[in-house]
Amino acid sequence: MHRLRDQDALVPQPRGSLPKACGVVVFTITMSCFGFLGPENGGWLIMAVLALTLGPLLHGIGLLAEEMLFHSNTRYRGKTVLKHMLPACGLWGRTLLTAALAGLLQYLVGHPLSNEGQYWKLLGLCSVTYTLLRSLGVLGPSDVEVSEICEGKKMNVAHGLAWSFYLGYLQLVLPHLEDSIEKFRATHQSSTSFRGRGSHRLLILIPLNSNIANKLDSEDDNIRFYDNLPELEIDRAGVRRRVYKHSVYRVQDNNGQAHDCVAEYATPLVTLYNMSHESSAGFGEPERRHQVLLFFRTLQDILDQSLECRNRYKLILIHDDHGEDPHFLSKTILRHLKQQEKEEFCLTPPPHQEVRDPFRGAGVALPSAPPMNPEPLSREPTLMYSLEEPRPLKEAVENSHY
The missing domain is CATH 3.40.50.12100 (Stimulator of interferon genes protein)
Structure with a gap:
């Protein structure tokens, strides 16, 4: 028989950021190892970033052509390209900014290859190969990524x-x-x-x-x-x-x-x-x-x-x-x-505690006074509530005598 806590263990929780943390750790370890080989590794890193960002941009251009030719009126109702189509095709935001920044750094630092023709050949092959594999679904998102996207954007x-x-x-x-x-x-x-x-x-x-x-x-x-x-x-x-x-x-x-x-x-x-x-x-x-x-x-x-x-x-x-x-x-x-x-809480009266009278047995005569019910020296905190209906506040009454 399942217990009630098994119900929480069975329901899937939102996915966390462990893949991002693993990517950062692997990248840090790799760059730490390559950092001892020479100072030219910065140029290799910039070239790798530029090649990986040009591929999604070329793939986004293909998506943009499809949307403009066949879905401009039905899906976007003739709205402007810059405002709706470019972000939808991935030609805006972080990808474009990263590619522009990598290109600027590559221009300032220079490419690590001795032959400039080899540099452009490698950059072009990486970009178009990524575009081809992505269009064929080889580099498409996995089922886990699709599920995470649908859950994050409430699309299930x-x-x-x-x-x-x-x-x-x-x-x-x-x-x-x-x-x-x-x-x-x-x-x-x-x-x-x-x-x-x-x-x-x-x-x-x-x-x-x-x-x-x-x-x-x-x-x-x-x-x-x-x-x-x-x-x-x-x-x-x-x-x-x-x-x-x-x-x-x-x-x-x-x-x-x-x-x-x-x-x-x-x-x-x-x-x-x-x-x-x-x-x-x-x-x-x-x-x-x-x-x-x-x-x-x-x-x-x-x-x-x-x-x-x-x-x-x-x-x-x-x-x-x-x-x-x-x-x-x-x-x-x-x-x-x-x-x-x-899960309910019962409000019970505090346990009765005897209070010792300090004058008992001392032979001291006490003046006549109305009976008193002394409070116990210590007791557990309790919640006090009243069953009476709420009453309006009384008006101030002058009772001073001159």
């Missing part, structure tokens, strides 16, 4: 589905969840529904295989449909009084005790599952699993920043290696409900 399918699920559903219904539960309890006074604080949250189930059923009770015999929360009606996208509602399920543990909760699957997972079964979508099972994990992480990040949804939800990642356990779903839900109950 999971990012769009997570934002759609939040803006189109969770942001609308979660602020009204507590009121709906209170109304439900008022109409079901004979039951003991929603006894714990953890059951007052919406449990959003996210299975890794994205294969979700229409009914929770059809997957686990320990889960029973109880009733629906009161419907929420919102005017949305031209639809008057669009109805949103949640279902209340009663989950039974091993001791036969029932626990009520509001649970449902994340509906965007249906889209991911159907896309993986459409050949035209180009979306296989490994890509689907990766997108499910990105969907979980993105949705968690969105909800963590949402003040309207705070403490009103719980994301539950459902593993797909449960070994055909028929009650795996109910056990997972109960484990998260118990975990939320353990």
